[in-house]
Amino acid sequence: MMSKKIRVGLDFDGVVAYNPFRVVRAPVAMVKKKIFREKKLKFLIPANKWQRMIWSVVFGSSMLPAQGVELLREMATDPRWEFHLVTARFSFLQDDLAKWLNKNGLTDVFKTINLNKKDDQPHLFKEEIMKRLNVHYFVDDNLDIVEYLAKKKNAKIYWIYNFIDRSYPYEFKYPYLEKALRGIATNEDTF
Numbered sequence: 001m002m003s004k005k006i007r008v009g010l011d012f013d014g015v016v017a018y019n020p021f022r023v024v025r026a027p028v029a030m031v032k033k034k035i036f037r038e039k040k041l042k043f044l045i046p047a048n049k050w051q052r053m054i055w056s057v058v059f060g061s062s063m064l065p066a067q068g069v070e071l072l073r074e075m076a077t078d079p080r081w082e083f084h085l086v087t088a089r090f091s092f093l094q095d096d097l098a099k100w101l102n103k104n105g106l107t108d109v110f111k112t113i114n115l116n117k118k119d120d121q122p123h124l125f126k127e128e129i130m131k132r133l134n135v136h137y138f139v140d141d142n143l144d145i146v147e148y149l150a151k152k153k154n155a156k157i158y159w160i161y162n163f164i165d166r167s168y169p170y171e172f173k174y175p176y177l178e179k180a181l182r183g184i185a186t187n188e189d190t191f
Contacts, residue, residue: 004080005079005080005081005082006080006081006082006136006137006184007082007084007133007134007135007136007137008081008082008083008084008135008136008137008138008139008181008184009083009084009085009086009126009129009130009133009135009137009138009139009155010072010083010084010085010086010110010138010139010177011086011087011088011126011138011139011140011141011142011145012085012087012089012097013087013089013141014066014140014141014142014160014162015066015139015140015141015160015177015180016065016066016069016072016085016106016177017063017064017065017066017100018063018064018065018066018067018176019141041121041123041144041145041148042121043088043121043122043123045090045119045121046090046092052090052092063100065104065106066160066176066177066178067176067177067178068176068177068178068179068180068181069104069106069177070178071177071178071181071182072106072109072177072181073105073106073109075181075185076108076109076110082111083109083110083111084110084111084112084113084114084129084133084135085101085110085112085113085114086114086126086129086130086133086135086138087113087114087115087116088116088120088122088123088125088126088145089115089116090116090119091115091116091117091118091119093115094115094117097113097115101113112133114129114133122142122145123144123145123148123149126138126140126145126149127148127149127152127154130149130152130154130155131154135154135155136155136156137155137156137157137158137184138155138156138157138158139157139158139159139160139177139180139181139184140157140158140159140160141159141160141161141162143159143161143165143168143170146159146170156172156184156187157172158172158173158174158180158183158184159172159173159174160173160174160175160176160177160180161173161174161175
């Protein structure tokens with residue numbers, strides 16, 4: 001085992017918190033690419049009250065900790081590991097995130113908690129934070145973001161897939177957080 005601090009960035013919805021709505025990501029992405037012919041990665045940023053209300057409902061479904069949160073807590077007590085929460089949740093969801101982390105006793109697990117307070121494009125926000133923190137590994141559940149970040153080669157990108165995406169070929173793919181963390185722990189000497 002190496003003595004160097006291993007920095008791991010984790011997305012929130014679908015990674016640290018189980019989010020049942022994440023299964024709609026694949027169909028939405030397909031519609032954007034096939035019907036609307038969008039080639040550039042771009043996410044809708046909720047700008048009005050109604051859009052924010054919909055986002056609040058969708059992200060509010062992240063009620064339960066993901067399978068693997070206990071392992072995350074355990075690893076966070078080991079001084080070799082450093083965990084950073086990097087969520088593209090928009091600024092209006094900041095209070096919900098803080099309440100969820102406090103309720104589930106996860107605030108102290110993370111060295112930093114990074115929220116998209118300027119409401120930037122999610123993939124660009126995550127790329128910027130990953131560079132600033134110099135993370136070795138990053139875990140996300142959005143395949144579009146995973147593929148975007150993997151091309152940047154700043155860190156090893158691990159993907160939490162869902163049952164709709166499970167057949168998509170990707171080297172570092174796992175069904176939930178615990179398996180991803182175990183995968184990182186086994187490969188940590190390769191960064």
